[in-house]
Amino acid sequence: MAVYDAALGQQRMKILSAAIRGGYAWTVRHREPRAWREIMSMAGVVNALYPQQEVLTPAEFVRSLSYPLGKLAPDVFDGDPLGQLTVLEWGELSDDVWSDGCTSVMELLQKGDRGRGWLPSWAWMRQEGVENEAFAGIRVGANEHSYRARRRFVVEYPAGGTGEILDLCAEAGIDPPVQYVDLPADRVYGGRWWWACPKCRWPMRVDGHRVRCTYLYHQAHYTVRSEPLTGGRPQLLRRDSQVPRPPGARERRKQGPERTVCVDFAVWRFIVVPGVEELSLYRRWHGKPLLDVTLWPGLDIYDLEFAVESLGWTLSIDLKDVASATTLAEKVRQKPLAANTIVLPDHRGPGQKAELQKLLPGYTVWLVEDVNKEISKQLTRAKRQTK
Structure with a gap:
């Protein structure tokens, strides 16, 4: 029987959390003056958590994030899938962080955490905390029926135009259950277009001519055609036959009654992604x-x-x-x-x-x-x- 080691589990989660916080800080170092302090702080956390290794300088700590975490702390991550996770790829957070790493991030500096306010919520708050914060708006004054309607709405409509979302809420007899934010820049192609993942309906990530859902297991990987075929609207090509049929491009609107918005990343990862599986089971039966x-x-x-x-x-x-x-x-x-x-x-x-x-x-x-x-x-x- 497998033996659960609580102390080792906590050590693993803390090193992972420090690595992801440090990795995120590295990606925003040119626009966020507090990023360098965060990198130094997280290097110190890793050194304290794993004294078996030689002390890492902040530069060495950042370099280590381009390799699997199992190399950073071999005996801590031994046999655990998180040891295969690489935080940084080409200076950006890897897809593994978005898909799996952030679900294990925990708060490291409970008192006076300087990351609050500029780090994304999942980088300093445990998953349950993010969920509770989002669920507060879903649960307030809710009965069984209204709670189900609000929760289901978030899963089924994680992105769209503000007017569209308000109209859909009115049809469902609810107010918007969670806050919707502007579409992130890395979800927009050519400054104008965006695509929703066929499975979770959240805006897919755009990297040059590559378009993919941030959640790897949705298998939504596409390439933008070099030349639009109709009406100047770009089209996607599937990577292979296992990928869902490509969605149509939607125009991003920056302002006005149809301003394009989506739920925050943490709401998407912790509520929408599992909600897709839950609703799929529900609809089947x-x-x-x-x-x-x-x-x-x-x-x-x-x-x-x-x-x-x-x-x-x-x-x-x-x-x-x-x-x-x-x-x-x-x-x-x-x-x-x-x-x-x-x-x-x-x-x-x-x-x-x-x-x-x-x-x-x-x-x-x-x-x-x-x-x-x-x-x-x-x-x-x-x-x-x-x-």
């Missing part, structure tokens, strides 16, 4: 005969509940999407779940499922495909019973 499906019951006590009344069978699940099983185990141990079944997206694979099951023997750990198989099995039993 909602309305099936003999099956009751409840999304975010009890104002999100857990994510989904499935029930077949005739069998007296229920399944309550909490869906989690984190790169490292040990990081997830750390979070669950600190804050136990109401549901006894933890569900991982299929892309996390049987390896993480098995590891997490060993780390959390008090829970049942499944992939999404396991949930679908179990529900199908119970519905088959129920149908036989009615014959």
Whole structure:
């Protein structure tokens, strides 16, 4: 059985957090005067956390961020997927940071953290804190129905024109549940166009002629055609046949009633991305005969509940999407779940499922495909019973 080492888990998360904070500071050093102090501070944190190595200067610390973290602290990251994460690629934050690294970032300097106010919230606040901050607006004055409507709105409409979003809110009978911000510059092509990821609908990242969803597992990777074919609107080409069909380009508007906006990165990564998986499960089974499906019951006590009344069978699940099983185990141990079944997206694979099951023997750990198989099995039993 895998042994969970809480002290090692905390050390790993703190080194990862310092590396990502330092890496982000490096990317904004030319426009943010406080970045150099942050780099020096985070180099000091790593030196204190991992005294086995020679003391790193700030310059050496930055250089180390262009290599996998396992090279920075080999025994700390040994056997953990986070050890394969590289913070900086060509002087910019790597896709791995956006997809997986930020979910494990924790606050390092609780008192008087100078990063507050200019570092992105995920760089100094734990995931639960970001979620709670966003959920405050979703939960305020909400009942079961309004909470579900607000939460679902954020997942389904993470970007668009301000007028469009307000109209959709009015149709749903709600106010905008979270704050929407201007489209980041790295989501715009040619200063004018943007594309929403086909799976999560958040603006995709633009790097020259490459366009891709920041969440790697959505597999949305495209190339901009060299010459637009119709009306001057650029079009995308898929990287291969496994990539979803390319979305159409939308025009970015900087001002006016249709100013283009999107939810903040932290809301997207911690609410929209897992919400896509939760809604997909809900849509697959909602309305099936003999099956009751409840999304975010009890104002999100857990994510989904499935029930077949005739069998007296229920399944309550909490869906989690984190790169490292040990990081997830750390979070669950600190804050136990109401549901006894933890569900991982299929892309996390049987390896993480098995590891997490060993780390959390008090829970049942499944992939999404396991949930679908179990529900199908119970519905088959129920149908036989009615014959």
